[in-house]
Amino acid sequence: MDGGVVPTLAPALVSVEDLTVRFVTRDSTAHAVNGVTFSVRPGEVLCILGESGSGKSVTLRALMRLLPPGKTRISGSITVDGQDVLALNPAALRRLRGGLVSMIFQEPMTALDPVYTIGDQIAETVMRHKGVSKTVALARALELLELVKIPSAASRLNNYPHELSGGLRQRAMIAMALSCGPRLLLADEPTTALDATVQIQVLILLRKLQKEMGMGTIFVTHDLGVASEIADRIAVMYAGRVVEEGPVADVLANPLHPYTRGLMASTVHGQDRSRDIDAIPGSPPDLRQLPPGCAFAPRCSLAAGECLSAVPEPRFPAPGRMARCVRLGVPAFA
Amino acid sequence: MPNTMTLPTSMIEPAAPKQRGYWGSVGNRLRYDPVTVFFGLVVLAIILAAVFAPLLAPFDPYKESIIGRLKPLGWKGHWLGTDELGRDILSRLIHGGRVSLLMGVVPVAIATLVGGTLGVVGGFGGRKVNTAIMRTMDVFYAFPSVLLAVAISGAMGGGATNGMIALSMVFTPAMCRVAETATAQVKNLDFVEAARATGAGTLTILRYHILGNVLGPVFIYASSLVSVGILLASGLSFLGLGVKPPTADWGLMLSTLRQSIYVNPVVCALPGAAILITSVSFNLLSDGIRSAMDVRM
């Protein structure tokens, strides 16, 4: 596999600069995303890896401006295919969503409309974005269902979402997301709710379609295993910041940030049954009261005085690698 | 079981999040909600005025005057004028609040107790119990509430007590349904199953795990019924099915003053304004409390 080898000359499809998202409520302000910068090239799969509260899903939703406008404060810049997403007017935003950029979710049951058949829903999207007739749109829907390998696709067109199994529903949602040939696919834990034997099928399908269609993809997951199956590069998020980024094979083989190392040690995968797992102690920080320094410092065995005073600046110890840690040279946990 | 077990320090949670408790955060939300605070104060003022009516009323609410009938606002110290028998409107409004509040609150309290209990039993009990209770309630539900109240107090005769009984019967089915829904929802949650798994009996589970979670929605609904109660009670009095003259009551006042609407429209409208202000205040207060209690953290 091409573990992280991507054409370096292609201009970025997505570039996010210093993205900050805050949720303001009457009681408090949650600092969900705190200065995130990354870019994705066409045809590249970036996995954003993080635990709950890391800001990975919020970042993804910000890319499509899906966050509730009333209580969300977004700053920074998001450029998708040359368009400044944060400055788009509602009409341009609608063209962007589902046209240039589309999204698949964890729970297809909530993302699909329960009162329309699968065929109607896909056809509706095609008609809206391409302005074709219903007949043409339905034919396209059938093509798409075949593309995502739904068995006996023609009869499935007339099924309602609840009549499909979890795996088929997820495939139907992927078909809908691909209906207008997006250049950027956003995936929010699309395989997390699926059974193990179904998850791997959907992952392989997504990987194949992504390659065939050359889509840039941002894939949010909490699962290192899923990332290892699909990512070209991964960005590890913690408390709203990207703490480490690099080609997937390099990061998994040689994690730089203590959090990434801790996460890998915590992920149960063939550990010695007679020993405890090297778990990271403590809990993630409260996003309403982030510490002034490195947010991971309170749980980090390598933390020193300088970690507590200021948020570490990104460092680039090797080509394509980034980590926000001031103790990068320090040997790993004892 | 040996009681000496020491966990390695790495397994001990270092700190708990510092937050307010549930009621703390509800209180905090209310504090920053000026609308609810304002109408809360209005409701408090109305209640206090009713309780201390004899001290606050400037005149005897039953003292009639042949010459001072239907006088305008401010006439001879009568700030809000006088009614068709020359009685002081302000004093009658203050005294009338007692009856109206009582008619609003007592039936709701009775309905909460009776309907709430039936609802919890129906929600937690088996299918047969549930069907028996809920279908009976549905029969009452089938009638429009005003019609039912009028029919019941019409059949039993007027008077404040019968009016309250009628309103209680109107409110009970609604209260029962709210309690039943809340109970059925809580009953299926994991912590109730966990309590069953520890071997707890039905009554213990009801007492410790169901009631606390059902009371919230029940009280919120009850507080919203108070304003309906005041309106219906006034309606009954207006129709002559509630309290009897010469008792000071807003609905009754509205009914007797309405014949004089061409003589002094402002004074005639005052009991209506009192009903409106009170019921709106109760409504907005209960609305505010509901949104403050709707904390999903």
Next chain:
Amino acid sequence: MAMIDPDRGGPAQPLLIARDLRKHFKVKGGAPGAVVRAVDGVSFNVFKGETLGVVGESGCGKSTLARLLLHLIEPDGGELVFDGDPVGEIRGISVNALRRQVQMVFQDSSSSLNPRMPVRDSIAFGPYVHGKTKAEAGRIARDVLVKVGLKPDLFGPRYPHELSGGQKQRINIARALAIEPRMVILDEAVSALDKSVEAQVLNLLRALKENFNLTYLFISHDLSVVRYISDRVLVMYLGAVVELGPVQDIFSRPKHPYTTALLASRPSMDPARRIEEPPITGDPPSPINPPSGCRFRTRCPHAEAVCAQTQPVLGAWNDQDSHIAACHMQVPESGHSLAIRTH
């Protein structure tokens, strides 16, 4: 706590025997007579001091099985024997006595703890129900909080919404331990937790088991976690046991094609060796009308005529080391072309 004879049956007596457990749910609004065969004739032993892992995909009946073991759902058939005593029979022990010795930890969810109760009261509830005074129950709650790594003064007075997922799960474990059970059923107890927190809770569960001689039934969909924590593993598919055996045997020499597929479906964790072809295709079929014969045959790469005709039986186990699978390929002369031969 009134100590219930610590080890009545002796070390060789399985702590829990389940025989032919059955639960069929009526399908709401379905055709008359349509039933979900959630648990359809499940038999197994849980030996003293072991951790028996139960794995399977959604709809395989593993959660229903957990609830049947505690009679939280009434079984339609089958029997339970706890440490030699039949449950719910005159000569055995009552369901309530069973619940005093077997506790359950649910998946952490917003509903696993009473939102209107400080967590220490949730923990004290069990001992209180079993006859302790409120003061004694409160003291037990403090002790158990320490045991699960939470400072009682800091965490006891908190409400569930003030705690993180990991902390709530520690409370759930504390609640189960408060009445000093001999066996704990963990139903997806770490599945909803973040990986870093999951590791903490797994370590805690291991420490608690060692300290209090507990026996675990560990239900999970995560094979890696089950491999780490279990001594033996039971694999379920559509309400039936398809394979049962010691953890090393199951993971290194699976006998049932379903187990093989499950194992092969785990992500590689190595971008250089990605899985190129799905080990099996399709979704698990609906448990309403499971396939005839072997339930797995519709997705099995080795399915033959015999698989549709007769349902393979799991075979009998002898001891903790027995490794058995319900597959025609495991039975000599079953009629399957790949059946093992006896010489």
